[in-house]
Amino acid sequence: MSRTHEAGQLHTPGSSSIAVVPAWLRPPADVNELLPQLWSRTVERTPAGALRVGGVDVAELAATYGTPLYVVDELDFRSRAVAFRDAFADAFADLCGGADVYYASKAFLATGVARWIAEDGLHLDTSSGGELALGLRGGVLPGRIALHGNNKSRAEIATALEAGVGRIVVDSLEEIDVVADLAHERGVVAPVVLRVTVGVEAHTHSYIATAHEDQKFGLSLGSGAAEAGVAKVLARPELDLHGLHSHIGSQIFDMGGFEVSARRLLGLHRSVEREHGVTLPEIDLGGGYGIAYTSEHAPLPPAEIAGRLAEIVARECLVQGIAVPRVSVEPGRAIAGPSTFTLYEVGTTKEVALDAGARRRYVSVDGGMSDNIRTALYDADYSATIASRASSAPGVLSRVVGKHCESGDVIVKDEFLPADARAGDLLAVPGTGAYCRSMASNYNQVPRPAVVSVREGSSRVLVRRETPADLLALDAG
The missing domain is CATH 3.20.20.10 (Alanine racemase)
Known part of the structure; x- marks a missing residue:
């Protein structure tokens, strides 16, 4: 009988002690490459290397609406x-x-x-x-x-x-x-x-x-x-x-x-x-x-x-x-x-030693299982890329994790991200238009992100960002 954990399969004892690269995940020749099948059709990199969607740069979206942010094409x-x-x-x-x-x-x-x-x-x-x-x-x-x-x-x-x-x-x-x-x-x-x-x-x-x-x-x-x-x-x-x-x-x-x-x-x-x-x-x-x-x-x-x-x-x-x-x-x-990606800001990064001399890099972002529960709930796989710039650094096996008080707070289990990923970078996770916002929660009393749509160079709010005031308004005191 397999052992399970309430936070999901990733938290089962022994499940993360060895860095095993999934068979489908190949070290990229270029860490800046965007696989077309993963992204909405208007996503592209600008000459400077940042992501642009619907004619709008992600840096502009982050500055206007904050992160985490669901971005709908x-x-x-x-x-x-x-x-x-x-x-x-x-x-x-x-x-x-x-x-x-x-x-x-x-x-x-x-x-x-x-x-x-x-x-x-x-x-x-x-x-x-x-x-x-x-x-x-x-x-x-x-x-x-x-x-x-x-x-x-x-x-x-x-x-x-x-x-x-x-x-x-x-x-x-x-x-x-x-x-x-x-x-x-x-x-x-x-x-x-x-x-x-x-x-x-x-x-x-x-x-x-x-x-x-x-x-x-x-x-x-x-x-x-x-x-x-x-x-x-x-x-x-x-x-x-x-x-x-x-x-x-x-x-x-x-x-x-x-x-x-x-x-x-x-x-x-x-x-x-x-x-x-x-x-x-x-x-x-x-x-x-x-x-x-x-x-x-x-x-x-x-x-x-x-x-x-x-x-x-x-x-x-x-x-x-x-x-x-x-x-x-x-x-x-x-x-x-496929129409949506989630935009995060990187906070801390760290490398941990695993069995047999293997190492894994943890990239922590300002969201987590409150805006995408599917990895913990379904053992779902996702991809990710640094969105605010291009990088010439080699790709290293990384795990994108959230800010919540939970070891199972994982967004992307395995991805090759550039070795120079650092605090302040914007990171985008594609394929988050289905069930992520629908299943979002206020775990740790974290307000849920905004949803914005972009089209032909303009953006608008579909669902506004929650604030601490929203959480307090529901609390009868």
Whole structure:
């Protein structure tokens, strides 16, 4: 049995005593090189060697907004969203008249982001009353919003019904009655989609694989709960069953899991048609498409994802003898993740001696696990670069750590940073647009960073920086 620690795998005894360079991490020929797959499309180095994004120098951003700072490349974010919208519309045009792309707002949502989603013609997937409120405030039409969640409160469901959301994804047999009763009280028919656990475990971290049987989401197909859920929904006149939903996990690069999931979901779709005489209009295949956090990762482009899913759905429908329902998907990380980097300022650096004469350099920055918990929580890998200047020094194996009172406070486990990295340098970590701000905390009473967007030489605040005054305002004294 493996030993674990509450701060994450990095803090397990013996896990950090030897400096083992991951197989995918190669000493760079040039420590200033930017791998294109890791960064948003407008990131570049200036002739002086500093990073520039959306035409704005990072030194200007740090001076204006402070650090740590989440920096969103608006053009990159929106172009990724539009790429998914168009790729799925094209791939499914001849099969079912197109497909609907729901941006999974749990990755990151602010009013400004919701406005982008609305303007660019995507739908919005929400999983709480707060996300729903931001979506509505940002101008997303209620009919283009979905409400998810395994334990939605009655207040959240009531708000969704009163707003007129396009669908509520029901997650349990008990919730079916709750939604129906609340709809009856309001004299409306609630559009619902049934979340099905199809028994497919994506090849990813166990905490973010969500379709195997032993987990909290959905109604199990293997146990018969999904079929019981269908019958229960159809028996309630206050509910309109729009279709079936499946989500098999996150940070997925292999389409094999989607093929098995689609086959099983469409099998239930066919069963509903034949046993109940009801043709459901849609299926939702979820999201979870991976992005590049390091040179190890090779994500698929939206057009390839859409094309392969269209092939899978068309083939399975043909085999099962059913018409192709309208398809929807829910990318979140794949849109938000690569569009953003986190900008830090370096404080202290130190070298420590490890076993067998190895050494590791620790580079401490002014943020940490409060603005990026994913390394400690999921053992996630990230990359980093010195952002404020170029360096001619050789790269040395380094670990980027935060300022928190926790040994597991690690942001980047392994990276080759220049040997002359020093206090006052700006350091950028790419791929932090998904889940970092969404999962941020006030650990050690540290205020959460601001989020700014940049575009064509200008910047603006999406979410302002918290201050000690904000923390004190919540303390009843």
